[in-house]
Amino acid sequence: MAQHLCIFEDILVPQFHPLVYFRPVYNLRCGMLSLKEKIIRSYPRARVSIHCRPALVDYMKLRNPAFLVNEIPAGECLFVNGRVLADEHLARKIPVAGKSDVVYVHGTQVVAARLSGGNLRRIKRNLASLFSISDFDGIPTEETDVELVSWPWDLVHRNGVQLMRDFETHQRRTKGKAAAKRKSYPGVHLLGRDQIIIEEGATIRPGVVLDAENGPVFIAKHALVYPNAAIMGPVMIGEHSTVKVAAQIYHNTTIGPVCKVGGEVEESIIHGYSNKQHAGFLGHSYLGAWVNLGAGTNNSDLKNNYGTVKVTLGSEQVDTGLQFVGLTMGDHSKTAINSMFNTGTVVGVCCNIFGFGFPPKYVPSFSWGAAGETFTTFAIDRAIDVARRVMARRSIELTASEGKLFRKIFDLTMEERRRRGMPS
Numbered sequence: 186m187a188q189h190l191c192i193f194e195d196i197l198v199p200q201f202h203p204l205v206y207f208r209p210v211y212n213l214r215c216g217m218l219s220l221k222e223k224i225i226r227s228y229p230r231a232r233v234s235i236h237c238r239p240a241l242v243d244y245m246k247l248r249n250p251a252f253l254v255n256e257i258p259a260g261e262c263l264f265v266n267g268r269v270l271a272d273e274h275l276a277r278k279i280p281v282a283g284k285s286d287v288v289y290v291h292g293t294q295v296v297a298a299r300l301s302g303g304n305l306r307r308i309k310r311n312l313a314s315l316f317s318i319s320d321f322d323g324i325p326t327e328e329t330d331v332e333l334v335s336w337p338w339d340l341v342h343r344n345g346v347q348l349m350r351d352f353e354t355h356q357r358r359t360k361g362k363a364a365a366k367r368k369s370y371p372g373v374h375l376l377g378r379d380q381i382i383i384e385e386g387a388t389i390r391p392g393v394v395l396d397a398e399n400g401p402v403f404i405a406k407h408a409l410v411y412p413n414a415a416i417m418g419p420v421m422i423g424e425h426s427t428v429k430v431a432a433q434i435y436h437n438t439t440i441g442p443v444c445k446v447g448g449e450v451e452e453s454i455i456h457g458y459s460n461k462q463h464a465g466f467l468g469h470s471y472l473g474a475w476v477n478l479g480a481g482t483n484n485s486d487l488k489n490n491y492g493t494v495k496v497t498l499g500s501e502q503v504d505t506g507l508q509f510v511g512l513t514m515g516d517h518s519k520t521a522i523n524s525m526f527n528t529g530t531v532v533g534v535c536c537n538i539f540g541f542g543f544p545p546k547y548v549p550s551f552s553w554g555a556a557g558e559t560f561t562t563f564a565i566d567r568a569i570d571v572a573r574r575v576m577a578r579r580s581i582e583l584t585a586s587e588g589k590l591f592r593k594i595f596d597l598t599m600e601e602r603r604r605r606g607m608p609s
Contacts, residue, residue, distance in 0.1 A: 188281065189259035190231035192224055192267050194238060195295065196317045200336055202498060203515030203533040203550055204473055206594045209237040209245065211267030214439055214454050215340045216347025217355065217403060217421045223271040226354075228281055231263070239313050240593045243586040255312045261301040264308070264316075269296060270332040270343065273354060278329050288321045289329045295321060296331045337471050337513050338496070338505050344454055345400065345437030348419035352401035355382070377402075380418065384408075400436055408441070429462055443579065452486075453511065458579060470511035473534070475575055477519045484526040486511035494529040497547035499601055505529070515550060517572050524556070533601075534594060535568040549605060550598040562607050565595045 198210050205213070211221040218226070225233055234253040237245050245254045263281050265271075279289050279297045286304050289297040295318050300308055304324055311320055334340055368383070372391025375381055380397035383389060384406040392412040395402045400419030404410065408422045414432040422428060423441015434440070435451035445460045450467045456474040461467055463480035470484055486509045488494060494510035496503050514532040521539030532538065533550030540555025551568060554560035569591050573583040 188231050189234065189257060189262040190225070190228050190281070191234040191236055191257055191262050191264045192221055193236035193264050193316050194267050196315045197268065197294075197335055198238070198315055200498065203531065204337055204471060204513065206534050206550065206597070207244075207473070207516045207590065209235065209241060209267060211235070213334075213337075213340055214456065215270060215334070215344055216439065217351035220267055220270065220334075223351075224265050224267075224269060224275070227271050227273070227275040228263070231281055232259070234262075236264075236267075236312060236316075238315065240590060240597070244590050247584060247586055257305070257309055257312075260305070261299075262305055264298045264300065266294070266296055266316075266333060268333045268335065270334055270347070272332070272350065275331065278331060286324050288324045288326045289331070290318070290326050291329060291331055291333060293318060294333055296329055296333065298324065300324070336496075336503070336505070338469075338507060338510050341437075341452060341454060341469055341471055341511075342507060344439055344452065345419050348403075348421060348437065348439065349400055351421075352380070352382070352403055352419065355403070377418070384424075390414075405441065423457065452509070456516075458576075458581075468511045469509045470513065472512075472514050473516035473518070475517045475572065476514055477575075479520045479522040479524060481523040482520045482525075484512040484530065485528040488528050496529040496531060498531060499547075500604065517568070517575070533598060535563055535572070535591070537563060545605075549601040549607065551595055551602065552607065560605070560607055562602055565592055568595070 192211050194210055198205055201210055212219050234257050235245060236255055242254055283299050286300050288295060298321055370389050373389050374394045377397030380401040381395050383404045386407040387404045388409045390410060390412040393410050394415045397418040402416055402418040403421045405422060405424040407425045410428040411430040413430055414428045416434040417436050419436055420434055421439045426441035426444040429447030432447045433449045437452040438450050439454045440446050442457045444455055445462045447462045448464045453467050453470040455472045458474050459472050459476040461478040465482045467484055469486035491508060494505050494507055496505055496510060510529045512526045512530050515534035517534055518532050518536040524538055525543050527543045527546055530546045532548040535550055536548055536552045538544055540557060542557040544556040551563045552560040553563040569588055576583050
């Protein structure tokens with residue numbers, strides 16, 4: 186019986202840039218959990234390996250000591266694509282054990298593969314590469330109805346449904362032990378109380394409205410919600426996150442952990458250690474980790490003609506087919522006060538944006554400059570130094586292996602800066 190699970194990255198990973206420069210695709214969030222956590226939840230007894238690009242191996246070993254990285258010691262293994270949006274039926278659709286090797290596909294995409302013997306040995310030789318369907322040539326295929334994400338906006342678009350599903354699963358597994366109905370919160374207005382979970386150590390100040398009538402509200406451990414904030418579910422506020430006074434957190438939003446959020450946020454995903462503390466609108470957006478948005482930063486998520494939004498990723502323009510697409514911003518990027526972003530803007534990692542007006546709809550990684558002016562390159566040594574200082578404020582050390590990853594990403598993104606005439 187195959188009791189080994191490997192979560193892998195495939196050749197579509199670059200479509201998630203800049204969000205996946207500092208993480209594998211399965212560490213992206215959707216709902217209350219990362220894609221990886223959803224997959225592991227489906228196979229609770231399996232030993233887990235994680236497969237990633239060579240540039241990420243040292244970092245992943247450092248930050249994920251419980252998992253094997255690019256190593257599969259078992260003689261039989263179930264591989265699951267890290268882009269799978271796993272539901273509670275995944276293990277039934279794709280069982281961990283079977284009589285023969287098989288590749289589960291959804292159209293032309295590999296969803297999963299259960300391999301042993303020579304087929305497994307062949308795949309092990311390719312663990313330094315991103316997988317493609319050709320890696321599984323000659324193995325019988327089986328069509329399966331499993332959802333995969335292919336672009337950053339897929340995660341944002343599906344976040345609300347995933348929040349509701351994850352909340353239901355959490356309630357069922359904990360039997361509602363952390364539900365708000367077990368404790369009184371003087372001066373706090375709880376609407377749809379049975380769909381509200383406030384975990385141990387969280388603080389909710391008087392005047393707060395938690396409205397779960399149209400979707401659940403989950404406040405994680407040691408979160409702090411200041412007075413007069415309004416949170417309309419489905420929403421998750423992560424551990425040790427702070428929601429500022431009079432903040433407006435609308436539906437389909439995931440925040441945290443360790444974030445500070447104020448102003449107006451709607452249908453967005455904010456990774457850990459990122460701050461949007463002040464007034465300003467963030468909608469239909471995805472922010473990476475260690476991002477800081479200055480006071481008054483706003484983004485557009487709807488075109489004036491109400492048409493579908495086109496997004497530039499590197500040298501490619503993609504029609505999302507969606508009417509609402511906001512800002513996608515990579516890790517360690519920052520904006521000055523009153524920064525503005527047009528519909529569907531993509532900002533790379535380690536950028537510093539200031540000035541008046543709108544910056545380009547695609548800002549390469551390691552860019553420094555004012556909107557409406559020529560950007561220059563944010564020197565790698567300066568970028569690492571800033572990141573080290575920012576992380577130290579949260580008592581987290583930027584390690585040598587992470588410093589090497591910064592430099593590798595700087596090299597990988599050099600061409601996109603050259604295409605835009607930026608000095609190296």
